Amino acid sequence: MRAVVQRVSSASVVVDGATVAEINETGLLALVGVTHTDTREQAAKLAGKLWNLRILPGEKSCSDVGAPIIVVSQFTLYGDARKGRRPTWQAAAPGPVAEPLVNAVVEELRALGAQVGTGVFGADMKVHLVNDGPVTLILDV
Numbered sequence: 001m002r003a004v005v006q007r008v009s010s011a012s013v014v015v016d017g018a019t020v021a022e023i024n025e026t027g028l029l030a031l032v033g034v035t036h037t038d039t040r041e042q043a044a045k046l047a048g049k050l051w052n053l054r055i056l057p058g059e060k061s062c063s064d065v066g067a068p069i070i071v072v073s074q075f076t077l078y079g080d081a082r083k084g085r086r087p088t089w090q091a092a093a094p095g096p097v098a099e100p101l102v103n104a105v106v107e108e109l110r111a112l113g114a115q116v117g118t119g120v121f122g123a124d125m126k127v128h129l130v131n132d133g134p135v136t137l138i139l140d141v
Helices: 040-052 095-112
Strands: 002-015 018-023 027-033 069-073 116-118 125-140
Touching (some): 002 040, 002 069, 018 069, 018 116, 027 125, 040 125
Parallel strands (some): 027 069
Antiparallel strands (some): 002 018
């Protein structure tokens, strides 16, 4: 399981012209990708990492200050563009495998006490953000 995590001062996800998730304060935006061999245990590990990652101002975590998190599914994190000009998506898990695991990350975060917004799995999403810092990390669990 892979995530690109950005510290944001604001972020939103829009689907079909409607805002489905929004942050108007310091928090995290996590783009989450799933590969074929990922498990619910990895989803729980990623959720814990996101909740406790100390990348907010003052080396604080979302768990320290109750900062919100938006989780957006992103199969393209497993795209491979090393050969040619067209990426392959073979390493990305198909929807029936990926969707429950992305949902598991969200469920685990909420169980930890996080305020979590989400995108819509498989939808054409417009993700808007102001990267604060900029701070961007790639997490592999």
